[in-house]
Amino acid sequence: MTSYFDGHSTPISQDGLTPATPSVTSRGVNALSSRITSVLSASYADRDIRDALETLDVRDVRNTAETRRRIRLDVQKEVIQCNGEIVKDFGEVAQQLKRIGSAIDSLNKYCADMRGHIAAANRETGPVLEEATGLMAQKQQVETKRHILDAFNSHFLISETEATILTSTAEPVNELFFQTLTRVKRIHHDCEVLLGTEDQTLGLEVLEQSSKQLNAAFQKLYRWVQREFKTLDLENPQISASVRRSLRVLAERPALFQSCLDFFAEARESILLDSFYVALSGTATDEQNMSTKPIEFHAHDPLRYVGDMLAWAHSATVSEREALEVLFISDGDEIKRSIQAGLESEPWLRSEEDQEPFDGRKALNQLVSRDLIGVARLLRQRTEQVIQSHEDASLAYKIANLIGFYKKTFSKLLGGESEILDLFNTLEESAMRQFRANMRDHVAAVQSEFAVAPADFSPPDFLEEALQMLRALAKSYDTSIAATDDDESGFNKVLAEALDPFLNGCENLYKGLPPPGSDIFAINCLLAAKAVLSQYSFTADRVSEMDDTISEHSARLVEYQHEYFTHTSGLKSLLEALSDISDAPESIASIASLEAFQPEALIETSQHLDEFLPSALMDAAENIKQLRSRKMVTEITEDAAGRFCSDFEYVESRILAADELLKEAEQGEEAPMALRDMFPRTSGEIRVLLS
Incomplete structure (x- = not known):
């Protein structure tokens, strides 16, 4: 392909060596250098260059000398043609704008005429419109007042029919009555709103009217409830429901x-x-x-x-x-x-x-x-x-x-x-x-029976009869609810009337009896009363008091039996003789010189003791056999026998101590007969015989 620079190369001199003149050559070199610099400095990434190249590509332009000479002219021609078309189009637009301007002028004229007519019409209709506006405002106010009046009448007033239902006794007390009453109560309550306005007359009138209606309604309800009460069937749930509702409403009038x-x-x-x-x-x-x-x-x-x-x-x-x-x-x-x-x-x-x-x-x-x-x-x-x-x-x-x-x-x-x-x-x-x-x-x-106690010291008949009655009274009290609420104090009043006088009579008889019969009689009476009272929990305190009293009498019987043991066995004389002996050696050594511990007396006491021991328990028990409790007879006798054994141990210990001192004092000499030899019984033997 022929280069763009082929057609623009610098001419050479005819001799083929140097340019014709030095100045021309210098300017050519500078222009070429500038062109080269311009081409080399151009950025082909620039958008304008890309658009130009795309345009050339669309036109399918070839890089020839002819094309390079005509391309500028062609482009300028096209620009001129385009500008002409644009001018032609703008001329048409200008014609259209002129027609639009004429239409606008015509419209403006018409609008001015209309404004004139409207102004004239406004001048003529202005007073009428003002009057109509006032009437419309008055109508709106009247409508508002009418709505307020309707609302007031519907809320604060009741109809004649409703008033009749509410106050007339000929009308029944039914659901409609209660609905009307509820409405009137609401009206009465809402009167507070009316009383809060500047003009309180209306509120006072409505309040007075509603108060009268409420009073009449409550009076009607009051009389109706009274009539219902006369024939009220408490077993009928329907009647009870209506009366119940009426009472609930009537409660608003407490009187x-x-x-x-x-x-x-x-x-x-x-x-x-x-x-x-x-x-x-x-x-x-x-x-x-x-x-x-x-x-x-x-x-x-x-x-x-x-x-x-x-x-x-x-x-x-x-x-x-x-x-x-x-x-x-x-x-x-x-x-x-x-x-x-x-x-x-x-x-x-x-x-x-x-x-x-x-x-x-x-x-x-x-x-x-x-x-x-x-x-x-x-x-x-x-x-x-x-x-x-x-x-x-x-x-x-x-x-x-x-x-x-x-x-x-x-x-x-x-x-x-x-x-x-x-x-x-x-x-x-x-x-x-x-x-x-x-x-x-x-x-x-039965006071006459309080004079003499039975010969066998058993509870007297009047006490037996009293205990029989007391048994019935205690059973009655036990089955009543009082026994659970007032256990002790409730029945103590009964005991004071039904038992204490008879026990006091027994006490008077007890005081006139010699021992041990008096204590036996007292214990028998107390045991009989205790047998009745101990069956119930609410007499626990009295039974405890009786146990204390029985223990006192038992202690006296033990003392009596102990006295019987010491006196009958002969041990009492030895105990009396040893009563003044202390733990000092000199005092213990003087025991042998005591009269009760002289050989004859001590041997006689020992023999008397041997005769007593075989039947001692049975003989002692015979003394208190009239006690109603065999257990107490045994316990009292055994307690007395135990005390007797302790007394015997004391006597035995003193005899052994005296023999020991005498044995030490008579060393080398012929010793007298030991007290132990004259009184050979041991405390172990005594306990065995009395066990």
Whole structure:
């Protein structure tokens, strides 16, 4: 391919050696150098060069001399052609812009005309529009007032129909009544909003009207509840549900609520009293009770008669409480909250007694107690008649225990503050007074038997009879609930009346008897009483006192038996002789010179002892054989024999010590006969013989 520089080479001189002139040659060299420098310094990574090369490549230009001469002209020609086309296009655009300008001028003219017409129309319609705007504002205000009035009427006023439902006694107390009452209460409460405005007249009027409606509604409800109470069937859950709801609402008026409770208590008192009369005497028209005998059928058995009456009262109390619990307590604390709300709305009803919050359980217990007042009054009359018409002390005490049992039961059922408990306290005290009076009469009747003790020192008949009665009294007390609540003090009062006077009589007899008969008699009486009391835990203290007293008498019997052993065996003379002997050698050495330790006397004492020992235990036991306890006879005799053996050991030790001293003093001389030889018995032999 022909090089680009081939056509642009520097011409050579005709002679082929040097350029024609030096200056021309120099400029050519400089231009060539600049061109070469320019080509070499060009960066082919430049975007313009790349675009130029791409254009050349598209045109498929070949690097020839002709092409190199024409390419500049062709390019300029194309540029001129393009510029001409652009100018032609802009001419068309200019023509379009002229037409648009003409259209805009026309529109501006039309708009100016329209603005003129509009301004004229505004001048003519301005007053009308202002008047219409004012009317529209007034209409909006009227509509707002109408909505407010409708809202006020719907919220703060009730219809005539609703007022009739709420206050007319001809209308029933149903769900619609309670809904209307709830709405009126809400109106009454919301009157606070009206009273907070500047003009309070409307609020006061609505408050007064709602107050009158509420008072009339509560009066209607109060009378309806009273009518329901007259024929209330506590077994009917549906009636109980409606009455329960009415009571919950009526509790918002504490005075009316309390009046209803009073009326209800009177009605239930009458009903329960009639039922109690029927249970006592029976009725031929009551088919349900034909199979059950009336309580008075068992009037010949006083204890059962009183027990049946108390059992009926307890059963009636349980039934009454369960029924009233459903009526007053099943809704939880709603009645309590209603009463609290009523006291807050009517603070003038609050008294000092109302400072404590309402207790539903306590109020229920009080209401049940009031329902049973008539039954309690009749029960008291009948029970007091039974108590006063019998002179049996044990019967009076059994009735007292029975009453005490039911008193504890009613206390758990109705609480410790129930009025019914006063009845039981009165009856229990009456029975105990009768018991004490009967016991004192009995003691006075047997006073003549307190003069002479039995010959065999056995418990006297009056004590046996008293213990027989005491056994029945203790059994009655043990089966009553009082034995678990007041173990010691409760029965100690009985012992003071039923046992102590007879033991005191025995004590008087004991003081008139010589020993050992007095102690035997005392122990026999105490053992008989202990045998009765030891069967029960609530007499543990008294049994312990008796054990101490028996131990004192036993100690005196041991002393008596010991005296018998020492006196009968002959050992007493030796003990009396040794009473003044001390542990000093000189004192012990003087024993041989004592009269009781002289050979004849000591040998006689030894023989007497040998005669006594074989039957000593049996003879001693014979002295106290009248004791009712063979174990005590043996123990007392063995204790006395043990003390006798200790005494014998003491005498033996003194004899041996005296013999030892005498033996040392008489060394080398003929020794006298030793005391031991004259009194040969040893303490080991004595213990064997008396064991």
